[in-house]
Amino acid sequence: MKALLLTAVLGLVAALSLAQEEQDFSGTWYVKAVVMGRDMPEEMRSKQMSPVRVTALEGGDLEVTITFVKNNQCVQKKVLMQKTDEPGKFRTYDGKKLLYAQELPGTGHFVFYCDNRHQGKLFHMARLLGRDSATNVEALEEFKRFVQGKGFLEEDIFTPAQTENCIPERH
Template sequence: MKVLFLTVALSLFSILHAEESTSSGEVLEGTYHVNAIVADKEIPKEKRPKSFSPVTITLVNDGDLEFSFTIRKDGKCKEIKARLEKTDNPNEFIMNEGRYHVYTTKTSASGSWILFCEGEFKGKQFKLVKLLGPNTEVDPEALKDYQEFIKEKGFNEKRIISPKQEEACIPESA
């Protein structure tokens, strides 16, 4: 269960972006869906995320980003919030005092983003790439950009996971 939670949390930590991300002025802010995920290491089927709720991303304090999403754990709904800190490098963020680095790239499809996350977990390096979109359906143009990106980074296309989309639940504490 810890590995599943970490996979979901780290995956979503990588869903952030700075306001100077593109010359078009588009900003990664609002509600997004995780359309695809690929990791540099094989994730056992029983530990793969089965579904994702929408992610809400908010721009705060000089370009830092906060995101929130909900998960169901042990039959209960829990809200997860995290903050990524903007760095001096455009389109790069850090989390947990620099243990995780997140890089964002706008796709050619309107409202879709590629997020590349790398860091260390339990003494082992990992890399993860996600495709975020404004809709539950994957934009073919965004998917093509995503596939080209992961190929350039040396990821195995056969490891792409297209998670089921689920509605956000309402935490008991809300």
């Protein structure tokens, strides 16, 4: 009886792990909210965000295409996210940085969280992403709880303007 129960439990754990590992991140994602540590340079705080495009690659890796404004110019950047043995954990920039993707239960949204070194300093950042641009109050509340658990302050959360295409800022 114990062996049967153990087999059933291990089978369930394996099925849940497999389901989590096979999460489909591919497609278009909209940045709903962003939070950064207070020491994050102002130039890294984008006031507008274009959708993020994610392409699934062989072996579970992902290619993420982001477009942002830098020095009043639209810049497109592709980032390779390398799958690790831990579900939801990826390596980027040749393994130098870690990025975590965590689903917010029941919301259809994900939090992408990373620790980042910039000019010798450690910075933290999290983004709430969803499959459409509509506001989801429940997902935003879950995001607030998640990031407060990581040490962020609620007043540091901001909602960037959604743009279909990158638009340089006017001065």
